[in-house]
Amino acid sequence: xxxxxxxxxxxxxxxxxxxxxxxxxxxxxxxxxxxxxxxxxxxxxxxxxxxxxxxxxxxxxxxxxxxxxxxxxxxxxxxxxxxxxxxxxxxxxxxxxxxxxxxxxxxxxxxxxxxxxxxxxxxxxxxxxxxxxxxxxxxxxxxxxxxxxxxxxxxxxxxxxxxxxxxxxxxxxxxxxxxxxxxxxxxxxxxxxxxxxxxxxxxxxx
Numbered sequence: 659x660x661x662x663x664x665x666x667x668x669x670x671x672x673x674x675x676x677x678x679x680x681x682x683x684x685x686x687x688x689x690x691x692x693x694x695x696x697x698x699x700x701x702x703x704x705x706x707x708x709x710x711x712x713x714x715x716x717x718x719x720x721x722x723x724x725x726x727x728x729x730x731x732x733x734x735x736x737x738x739x740x741x742x743x744x745x746x747x748x749x750x751x752x753x754x755x756x757x758x759x760x761x762x763x764x765x766x767x768x769x770x771x772x773x774x775x776x777x778x779x780x781x782x783x784x785x786x787x788x789x790x791x792x793x794x795x796x797x798x799x800x801x802x803x804x805x806x807x808x809x810x811x812x813x814x815x816x817x818x819x820x821x822x823x824x825x826x827x828x829x830x831x832x833x834x835x836x837x838x839x840x841x842x843x844x845x846x847x848x849x850x851x852x853x854x855x856x857x858x859x860x861x862x863x864x
Contacts, residue, residue: 660842660864662823663756664812666803667766667795669828670846671753672776673743682737687726707769710797714770739775748852750780753789755858762789765812765825767796767803792816803827804835813839824864826851 668674683691703720706712712720718734725734756762773795780786787793794812796802801811813820820840827833828846836843842864844854854861 660760660822660824660860662761662763662816662818664763664765664823664825664836664841665753665790665851666825666827666829666832666846667764667768670826670851671749671764672745672780674741675743676741678743679738679741682740683725686729686733686737688724691724704769705802707771708767708796708802709800710770711800717771735771738771742772742776745776745780745783746852747783749850750784750786750789752852752855752858754784756855757789759858761791761816761818763812763816763818764790764793764795765803765808766794769797773797803829803832806835806839809836809839809841813841824860826854 665671680691703712703717707717715731718731721734721738722729753762777786792812792815794808796808799808799811801808803809809825812818813823821842824842824844825833825836826844826846827836830845833843833845844864
């Protein structure tokens with residue numbers, strides 16, 4: 659029986675499109691940005707940023723190495739945040755309903771620059787972090803998916819049984835990593851979290 663639901667953020671709760679950041683950096687003159695960062699792969703600088711290991715100005719200056727023109731911090735941040743599309747209020751409303759029947763958690767790879775942008779936007783609708791019993795953004799925890807520690811510590815610190823937990827993500831390597839630890843999974847592809855729940859409950863058993 660599922661008692662705990664662990665949500666990814668980008669692509670599951672909040673809409674993103676990595677290609678838009680690619681296009682934004684191309685407009686700044688960066689070639690082959692998708693080889694540096696994308697949905698499936700990130701270079702070491704982005705992985706470190708997602709673990710919260712880099713100062714923001716250091717990160718921006720590293721990005722400048724790939725930009726053939728002088729750019730401001732604002733221009734870099736805007737390009738980097740280009741992938742952030744926004745959110746469907748129905749998904750946040752769904753989380754409110756799910757709270758009546760499940761323990762909810764968030765497990766997401768993110769970074770401080772993106773977080774500053776999307777959390778302000780989300781909080782204009784409702785207190786986003788309050789929708790979850792515990793929130794694990796990678797840049798706040800110093801670890802990221804699909805690292806084993808990220809999953810195992812979330813389970814341990816919240817006294818969750820893996821077999822009673824459902825993890826929802828839109829990236830296959832993260833799904834496989836969760837399954838390795840006995841966590842039930844739902845791989846978001848063409849569907850949405852709005853399709854797998856009804857009246858605040860899971861439609862099918864996992």
